[in-house]
Amino acid sequence: MRTVSIQLPETVFSALRKNPEEFVNEMRIAAAIKWYELGEISQSKASEIAGLTRAEFIHALSRYRVDFMQYTASELAAEIANGD
Numbered sequence: 001m002r003t004v005s006i007q008l009p010e011t012v013f014s015a016l017r018k019n020p021e022e023f024v025n026e027m028r029i030a031a032a033i034k035w036y037e038l039g040e041i042s043q044s045k046a047s048e049i050a051g052l053t054r055a056e057f058i059h060a061l062s063r064y065r066v067d068f069m070q071y072t073a074s075e076l077a078a079e080i081a082n083g084d
Helices: 011-015 020-037 043-050 054-063 073-082
Strands: none
Touching (some): 011 020, 020 043, 020 054, 043 054
8 A cells, every 4th residue: 555645734624623534534535436426436446545345435425415326337237247
């Protein structure tokens, strides 16, 4: 696993009422959800980025009001065939 450092103003943590660790976790989830919503990554990859199980990621999608079905029929068939 690779560590990436970013600099954020101290005020961002208080704006969301989160400590730095909670903020980073939520940022990972939000980024993964947005990339998934845009069709940039699969649900499997998004859950990996978010640091969640697939079931937890699907639950997070509902929190963000993003449809968990972002698949075309052929993509869905491929996912099922691959067992993802």
